[in-house]
Amino acid sequence: MIFAIKRFETHDGDGIRTTVFFKGCPLRCRWCHNPESFSRETEIAYNDELCIRCGRCTSLCDASVIKDNKHIFDRTKCTFCGECIDICPRGAYSIYGDNRSAEEIAEEVLFDEIFFKGSGGGVTFSGGEPLMQTDFCVKLAKILKERDINIAIDTCGYVSREAIEKILPYADTFLYDIKAIDPEVHKACTGKSNELILDNLKFIDSKGKNIEIRIPYIPEYNSGEIEKIAEFLKGIKNIKLIRVLPYHKYADSKYLSLGTKNLSPEKIPTKEEIQRARETLRRISGHKVN
Amino acid sequence: MKPFNKNRKYIENEFEEASFDAVTGLSAEELYTKLSEMQEKSGDLERERFCAEAYAFLLEKLQLEINEHTPFAVKFNIGVDYSGFAGIDVFDSAIFRKQREKVLSEKLPEDYARMVDGDITGLSLIYTDFWHTVPGWDYIIPLGFSGVLENAKASRKKHENDGDARAVRFLDSVIIRYEAILGCMRRIYEYSLSFDVPEFSEAIKNLTIAPPKSLYEVMLFSVLFLYFEEIGCERGRTLGPIDSLYYPFYKSALDGGASLEEIKEMFRYFFIHFTATKRFAQQPFLICGSDVLGNDRTNELSHLILDVYDELNILDPKIHLRYHKNIDPEIFKKALSMIRRGNSSICIVNDEAVFRGYEKLGIPREDSQNYVLLGCYEPVIMGLEEAEVGVAWINSAKSIEYLLTGGRDILSGKYLGLKTDKSYATFDELFDGYLRQLDYTVDFAIEFAEKQSKYNVLMNPSPIYSSTFANCIEKGRDVHEYSLKYNNFSLKCFGLATVVDSLCAIKKFVYENGEISLEELTGALEKNWSGYEDLRIKILNDKDKYGNGRALPDNIMQRITEHLEEKYVGKEFSYGRRLRFGLDSIDTHLYRGRVTAATPDGRLAGEVVSRNLCATPGMDRAGITGYMQSVLKINSEAFLNSAIFDFTMHPSAIEGEKGLIDFVSLIKIFFDGGGFAVQGNIVNSETLKAAQNDPRAYSTLQIRVCGWNEYFVRMSKAKQDYFIKESELK
Ligand code: SF4
Ligand code: SF4
Secondary structure (H helix, E strand, C coil): CEEEEEEEECCCCCCCEEEEEECCCCCCCCCCCCHHHCCCCCEEEECCCCCCCCCCCCCCCCCEEEECCEEEECHHHCCCCCHHHHHCCCCCEEEECECCCHHHHHHHHHCCHHHHHHHCCEEEEECCCHHHHHHHHHHHHHHHHHCCCEEEEEECCCCCHHHHHHHHHHCCEEEEECCCCCHHHHHHHHCCCCHHHHHHHHHHHHCCCEEEEEEEECCCCCHHHHHHHHHHHHCCCCEEEEEEEECCCCCHHHHHHHCCCCCCCCCCCCHHHHHHHHHHHHHHHCCCEC | CCCHHHHHHHHCCCCCCCCCCHHHCECHHHHHHHHHHHHHHHCCCCHHHHHHHHHHHHHHHEEEEECCCCCCCEEEECCCCCCCCCCCCHHHHHHHHHHHHHHHHHHCHHHHHHHHHHHHHCCEEECCCCCCECCCHHHHCCCHHHHHHHHHHHHHHHHHHHCCHHHHHHHHHHHHHHHHHHHHHHHHHHHHCCCCCHHHHHHHHHHHHCCCCCHHHHHHHHHHHHHHHHHCCCCECCCCEHHHHCHHHHHHHHHCCCCHHHHHHHHHHHHHHHHHHCCCCCCEEEEECECCCCCECCCHHHHHHHHHHHHHCCCCCEEEEEECCCCCHHHHHHHHHHHHCCCCCEEEEEHHHHHHHHHHCCCCHHHHCCEEEECCCEEEECCCEECCCCCEEEECCHHHHHHHHCCECCCCCCECCCCCCCCCCCHHHHHHHHHHHHHHHHHHHHHHHHHHHHHHHHHCCCHHHHCCCHHHHHHCCCHHHCCCCEEEEEEEEECHHHHHHHHHHHHHHHHHCCCCCHHHHHHHHHCCCCCCHHHHHHHHHCCCCCCCCCHHHHHHHHHHHHHHHHHHCCCECHHHCEEEEECCCCCHHHHHHHCCCCCCCCCCCCCCCCCCCCCCCCCCCCHHHHHHHHHHCCCHHHCCCCCEEEEEECHHHHCHHHHHHHHHHHHHHHHHCCCCEEEEEECCHHHHHHHHHCHHHHCCCEEECCCCEEEHHHCCHHHHHHHHHHHHHC
16 A cells, blocks of 8 residues: 655655655654554545545535534544545545555656656655565566666665565665664664664665665754764665665644654754764765765 | 945935036926927927937926935936826927827828827727837947947938938938037036046046947946937836946956956946836846857856945836746746745846747847847847837737627727627627727727837937837838838737636536626626626635646636637738737826726726736636746737746745745746746735735735645634734844
8 A cells, every 4th residue: 555656756866756645654763754554554634734524525425524613524434435534625635545456556657757868767665664664665566677677675674684685686775764773762762772674784785685774863862973973884785875864843833634653852953963974974984974 | 536335325216306507507307398389389390300409408498406425326306206106308398299199190190199099098008119229239239329320420421422301301300410429428527527426527538539448338328328319208218238238348348457346336336226216117128049050149248247236225126037948947946935035126037038939030040049028028129120029018908898798898989899799699609709809909909009110200219219229220210111121010918817707607607507698797897787786706716827837727818819820820910010919018007997887797896807828817726836837828929029927926935045046946837838928926924014005906926835835815714913023023
């Protein structure tokens, strides 16, 4: 299951890309800006900030009631029929969860083939964690490879070795997240330890695949890890680029509209902090950093 | 002269702040009164002579001002209001407009009345286009004013000997006007001597007797020529390909020891002069392009021009840039990086699409290689073609209304469409009905253009513009007597996305799911959707909208544009003129939208109809590539009179060096896939603030959030504020 397809992505790998967002993730990074990617189930989002209390949805569905100018939404009553989306004048509802087949998704994605080919771009599998749905991932990748499409896998690395082995023949690049080296810090930030992640990265490296490392920078959470990360990355040969992604507090209303508990940190990094982190990474790891 | 940056503030607003010296001539009011009297009494006077004499009177009497802070020191008082875009001048208001109305209402009373009805109701704007001209710069620059006059005199003599009275009349009018120009130049020279502008005085003196000889003189000549053309109600809508036209002058300046910095300084003054003149719809010039063999014409001067323009951070003059496969990648990238930084006054046009468009008119590349763009973005072959690019703008959305009402205009109640039966058994029948309605309006515009073409010279003889072509001077004919190698005329049809979305809605909600009958839908539109708000929202939320690369709307768009191509494009009319078609609106979609009733796509009465090749505002929901896919399905090369695609993006979508490379790829792919022309809008914090206050108008504005883009207006207020703040910091 996927939850979105975004076109003209220029930040997720080479050239102009289309990113397919897979639904479901084994980690729970506190700063995640895609809370709709956590669950593997279909979800409905209702954004109260957009609602003007027109009453259209309440007259067709029991999930919503308006009382004293308050819109009360009971998502447990939702059957995902999608009618509220058609009728709401403000676009307050969205459904996350798209069960189309790999063939159908490939067809939609291939629509931008001329843009991939003309720019050296391709398709990025992201999420969530795409490799949690290994077979689906491989099926989609196979179809795309038949058309010679460049494929990037954006992974958190917390997946089985088998999943990685299966996707390897189709992947041109791995966009690989590293959040911390200290297992305790990693656990505190994401809910899981990181041995598997670091191991998988070494494995991918041993297979000679292109790697782009992404390090989200969150003050007070993993900001103390930068030197250790840099030391670790020094030993990974096939890194083409390390990117530091400054934390932004963008996703609050998304959490709210999904009814998901929001544990996002408050503090945003300064430009100087990010510059310093980049500098450190460059100096210690010897790789290109952006 | 002091450095430019010290003088800039004395130039930028000089037209608004001008105070003309009363001793130099008559005030604008006096000129208007006098010219009006002359027009009143003109009666049966031979028109060319009359206009030439009125023009000569004007040049002799208008007041002057000299600005010591600029090498383009002179200004004329022709009664223009410069508080916004420059308004109309005394010749225009006292003579041209009155004469045009008189001629059309007397000669074509019925058609004229119908044309006026079309104008008031927003159906169409039909015009007599003396306003979009491309002077044959390559002919006049080597001649100068005095050389043109000599050629006109020589030709007159020849035609007098041959007994061609028509030619003599025309050439007399050229001679009268050029003598008036030289007289005016002498007046400027004399007057300038009492100011501290020695180089200017010297250049004026030289240009009175000879063609321009230096870079400064060619610039001054261009400035003056545009004035002298415009004062007689002809208007040069481009400075031409200045990187090639001025190149020999640039070279000899360098050879003569001028530094690049001195040359740049000259361009700074030159450009800022046009910023100050505030010409309506801005003053364009062209750079780059390919020749018939595909060789790139970009040169060092093209780079220098773009650099200076960039540094000045101005919107007027505006730049037309010709793209082709072999364009110097550096200059293309530079232009796009300027667009990325928010400079939205660069329009890029695809040579290949234009060449193919000309081939559809039977014009080979050997000739079309010298096209330039005039006005907004219309190609015209300099020196060889008169294209009358703005003869008519047709609001195609009105034909949807007439389709449903059987020809009746909802807001005015008049029958302006084809009177027909209003029932259509199938969608295909209805679609054919739409094309019939559209054709009916187009046919009238063509008929009108045909009829009025006989009266061009009577309405507005154009000897200055005509004098820029060897053909006209040699044959002794006005350009509007169709004396060039290629004589064409052009229509524009706008609002097509509104039409396509409307037809999709009809197909789905009337013919497929039967949610509403055609009759009831017509009633709903008459009531501006009142009582049908739920249905309207459903239609607005429906995915089948042009601009997303979706099959149904794109297919309808293709059927309409292919129909227009087949039926009209390149068709031959009187004087061998071929019809050029365009799909752009300029800004008429706003004004015509105001008087257009509600449409089946959910649009309310009075809202804008769609612009250029754009989607209905807010309906391009599939991102820029999806949008481009829709546009690329249109046979845009058939729409030579321009098929411009406007896009809006936030800088964050294409930030950094990689973003720029991807942006370059995006536009290249669009052009190499057949796209015709683009203009981009990469928005900053001011725009974001405006969007926050007026979400509807900015509904397609996308913002890069983290790994994706979101529609700005759909974000929470807090999030919007966040981005506004962030973009302010950039
Ligand atoms: S339809 Fe939309 S705007 Fe109307 S009450 Fe429901 S959520 Fe609110
Ligand atoms: S998707 Fe259907 S069931 Fe769910 S809230 Fe909307 S209308 Fe109700």
